Amino acid sequence: METNIVDLIQYDETQPDIEDIMRQIRQHLAQKHGARISVPIESSESRLFESEVYGELFEANQVFDKTFVTSHLTTVRIPFLGSLWQRLRSQFHSLTIFYVNRAADAQMKFNAHVVRILNGIIQGLDRDKTPERIEALAHRVENLERRLQALEVPPGALPSESPKGS
Amino acid sequence: MRIHMMTASLTTGDAIGNYMVSLQRIFAQLGVTVRLYADHIDPTYRGSARPTAAYHSTGRDILWFHYSIWADNFATLDRSIDFKVMDYHGVTPPHLMRHDPRLAVLCDKAIKSLPSYTRTFDWCVHHSDFARADLERAGYINFSKVHYPVDTAVFGYEEDTTLAAMVQQLEYILFVSRIVPQKDALNILRVFAEVQKRRPRTCLLLVGGTDLLPAYVAEVRDEIQRLGIANHVQITGKVSDRPALTALFRHAKFLICLSDWESFFVPSVEAMFFGVPVIHTGEPPVSENVRDAGVVIDKRDPARAAEQIVAVWNDTEAYAGLRELALRRSTLFTDVALTDVLRGVLRSWAAHFPKSPKD
Numbered sequence: 319m320e321t322n323i324v325d326l327i328q329y330d331e332t333q334p335d336i337e338d339i340m341r342q343i344r345q346h347l348a349q350k351h352g353a354r355i356s357v358p359i360e361s362s363e364s365r366l367f368e369s370e371v372y373g374e375l376f377e378a379n380q381v382f383d384k385t386f387v388t389s390h391l392t393t394v395r396i397p398f399l400g401s402l403w404q405r406l407r408s409q410f411h412s413l414t415i416f417y418v419n420r421a422a423d424a425q426m427k428f429n430a431h432v433v434r435i436l437n438g439i440i441q442g443l444d445r446d447k448t449p450e451r452i453e454a455l456a457h458r459v460e461n462l463e464r465r466l467q468a469l470e471v472p473p474g475a476l477p478s479e480s481p482k483g484s
Numbered sequence: 485m486r487i488h489m490m491t492a493s494l495t496t497g498d499a500i501g502n503y504m505v506s507l508q509r510i511f512a513q514l515g516v517t518v519r520l521y522a523d524h525i526d527p528t529y530r531g532s533a534r535p536t537a538a539y540h541s542t543g544r545d546i547l548w549f550h551y552s553i554w555a556d557n558f559a560t561l562d563r564s565i566d567f568k569v570m571d572y573h574g575v576t577p578p579h580l581m582r583h584d585p586r587l588a589v590l591c592d593k594a595i596k597s598l599p600s601y602t603r604t605f606d607w608c609v610h611h612s613d614f615a616r617a618d619l620e621r622a623g624y625i626n627f628s629k630v631h632y633p634v635d636t637a638v639f640g641y642e643e644d645t646t647l648a649a650m651v652q653q654l655e656y657i658l659f660v661s662r663i664v665p666q667k668d669a670l671n672i673l674r675v676f677a678e679v680q681k682r683r684p685r686t687c688l689l690l691v692g693g694t695d696l697l698p699a700y701v702a703e704v705r706d707e708i709q710r711l712g713i714a715n716h717v718q719i720t721g722k723v724s725d726r727p728a729l730t731a732l733f734r735h736a737k738f739l740i741c742l743s744d745w746e747s748f749f750v751p752s753v754e755a756m757f758f759g760v761p762v763i764h765t766g767e768p769p770v771s772e773n774v775r776d777a778g779v780v781i782d783k784r785d786p787a788r789a790a791e792q793i794v795a796v797w798n799d800t801e802a803y804a805g806l807r808e809l810a811l812r813r814s815t816l817f818t819d820v821a822l823t824d825v826l827r828g829v830l831r832s833w834a835a836h837f838p839k840s841p842k843d
Contacts, residue, residue, distance in 0.1 A: 334653040336687060337715045343650050343689075347720045347728065373705065376721070381695040388493060388524035391556035404559050411556065412537045 348379060366443050375436060382429035385422040389415050487511060487518045488539050488566065489548040492555030494522035494529045497693070497724030499632065499750040500550050500573060501529070506633050507548075510823050514830070518548075523556050541566040549605070551575075552747070554593035561604050567833070570605040570624075574615050574747030574769075580666040583697045598622040607833060611748045612769035626836065628829040632750050633822040634757045634814065641730075648731035656687040657763070658736035660729070660751040661743075663694050663719065668742045669704045671783040675742070675763075677711040678790030683797065686716065688740075691732055693722035733758040737797065741770050742783045749773065756814040761806035763793060777810035 389411040394400040489508065494501045508518040520533040536557045541547065541564040549561065552573040561568065575595045581588035602623040609630050610616045616627055657676060661667050669690065676688040694701045701719070708717050723729055733739075739755035740763040752762045752773045762778035764770045771780070779796050781789035796802050815821065 336654065336685065339650055339653050340687065340715070340718045343647065344718055344720060346647055346650065347723055377694065377698060377701075379721075384695055386524060386526075389556050391559065393559060393562075401563055405563075408537055408556065408559060412535060 348376070366449075367440065371440070375440060378433050378436065382433045383426045385425050385429070386419050387415060387422065485516065486545045487516055487548050488521060488541075488545055489518050489550070490521040490536060490539065490557055490560065491550040492522065492553055492557060493524040493526075494520060494533050495524075495526040496528045497722055499748065500552060501526075502635060502750070503632050504550070505532075506635050506819070506822070507826075510633075510819060510826060513823065514826065516830075521557070536560060539564075548609075551594065551598075553587070554590040554597065558597070561601065567607075568605045569607045569609060570601070571609045571630075572615055572619055573611070574618065576666060576747075577745055580745055583665060583700055607836075609829070612772050614768035614772060615747065628825075628832060630825050630829065631817050631822065632748055632753060633819050634754050634817050635726075635819075642727045643730040643734060644725070644727040645731075647728050648735060651689075651731060651735045654687045654735075655683070655685055655737055656689050656735075657738045657740050658689050658691065658732060658755070658760070659740050660691045660732070660754070661741075661749070662692045662696055662722075663690060663701050663704055664697050665700055666744055667692075668744055668783065669700075670707050671742050671786070672740055673704065673707050673711055673713065673717065674786040675740070675781065675783060675789045675793075676717070677713050678786045679793050680713055680716055682790055682794045686737075688713070688717045689732065689736075690717065690719045691723050691729075692720075694719060695722075729754075730758075733760060736760050738763050738779070738793065740764075742781075743770070746770055752778075753814065753817040756810040757817070759807040759811040759814075761796075761803070761810050763789075773813075775809075775813060777806055777813045779806075 389408075391404075391407060391411050394404045394407075396403070489504050491500055491504060494504065504520055508520060511518045519539075520529070521536050521539050522529075522533055523536050525533045525535065539547075539560060543565045545566045546569060547560070547564045547566040548569045548571060549557075550571045550573060552575060575598075576587075576591050578588040578592040578595070581591055598618070599622040605624070607626045607628065608619050608624045609628050610619060611630060611632055613629075616629070619627065657679070659667075659669070659672055663669050672688070672690075676686075680686050680688075690704075704719070708714050723732070733754055736755070736758075737760070739751060739760050741749055741752060742763075742765055743749065746769055749770050752764070752770050755762055756774070756777055762770065762774045763781060764774060764778050765783055766780040779793055781792055783789060796806065
């Protein structure tokens with residue numbers, strides 16, 4: 319019976335942590351197929367931001383390079399002249415789209431920088447140990463104050479010393 | 485003779501885009517040059533595809549037109565004197581596009597225009613009997629059925645080993661497609677939540693673009709929270725990298741598709757290529773692709789659906805049987821099968837139109 323319990327415990331220890339694996343998968347895919355840098359993912363240590371912030375950041379990493387446009391050319395059904403007019407329109411549309419997409423290309427490069435900076439800031443803040451250090455220091459100050467109070471005996475509590483020579 | 489293959493938008497990870505590239509490769513093996521054209525070309529394809537405006541008909545070539553949504557390139561059909569082939573992918577019903585009125589209008593226009601092109605197209609290519617019924621209703625008469633292929637030249641051999649090492653530790657159901665209302669991700673979550681009650685270590689990976697309809701993705705995220713399954717569900721975003729997809733497919737227990745409408749659903753074929761059974765609703769065209777290599781469920785009854793899935797999952801013999809059927813069925817969707825079909829298609833054209841197209 320005891321052996322069975324031990325076996326069970328050992329088995330439980332080898333069970334992978336699903337939440338952790340899922341986080342690794344998301345991180346891996348985001349790194350490889352998203353913004354080409356690691357996207358900050360909410361973890362148990364993330365205390366500075368709400369879940370929505372990580373959700374929005376993930377979406378930003380998905381869409382920052384999706385600014386290309388396609389043309390929208392309605393059909394003209396006028397015989398003969400219609401087809402000439404349509405060809406002319408099509409050429410104008412193609413030319414416009416060429417330049418719009420060049421601008422979009424520049425915009426995407428800018429977006430990529432901004433998204434990388436945002437990822438970096440949030441990652442940095444997630445890694446930043448300042449709040450923990452402040453908490454630890456506050457705790458330490460509190461302890462020291464308590465010790466000091468214990469050492470500092472109020473004047474009234476001191477036994478009265480008889481003046482010398484009296 | 486050349487084939488000018490045209491679509492509205494050529495993007496990575498898109499079924500039509502992948503299919504066009506496969507056709508280009510297979511036709512090259514048959515000695516036929518294929519040029520790709522699109523109104524919108526994803527940067528990845530800029531070196532291999534041309535803008536629609538670069539197409540010029542000669543009367544000796546084939547214009548292979550992919551029909552899935554209304555786009556500017558329809559204007560090309562009016563002036564082309566080439567042999568015109570419609571590759572019909574089905575058009576998403578506009579009510580399923582209500583989150584994006586612009587796309588809904590384009591879909592509506594494509595559906596309404598279908599009968600008006602019966603005289604324009606010389607031949608139709610379709611991918612399922614379900615799609616053929618649409619074409620017959622619209623008045624088309626010349627058909628060839630061509631299965632979408634699993635691109636075995638680049639798919640299925642190399643896997644992302646880091647990702648494989650991670651997913652191998654999980655028992656998961658996989659969904660691969662864009663997160664849009666048509667795919668009914670909400671019911672996928674509800675069925676999964678019931679499966680997870682019965683098999684607590686089961687996970688769900690939703691692999692697909694989340695940028696098309698952010699409001700719907702937010703609804704999906706809310707439902708994940710409401711069902712209390714956040715720790716077991718992963719929305720990965722779009723993954724078009726083949727080694728990563730290979731890892732995700734290869735180690736999945738099931739693929740799930742509960743869509744309200746599909747034109748074909750290529751992931752069902754890709755899953756079968758890896759011997760992964762498909763959970764689906766029994767509606768065409770997925771039922772036509774999968775036949776008996778899957779589990780048919782009623783998505784309106786998640787508890788009952790979960791019981792069916794778990795019953796198969798727990799029955800080693802039944803599950804192995806499904807895997808075997810999936811692998812066998814997948815041979816219909818390989819490059820080799822497609823090459824044979826395309827040879828037949830070219831012969832039909834030659835017989836039907838002896839003087840055109842020609843070199």
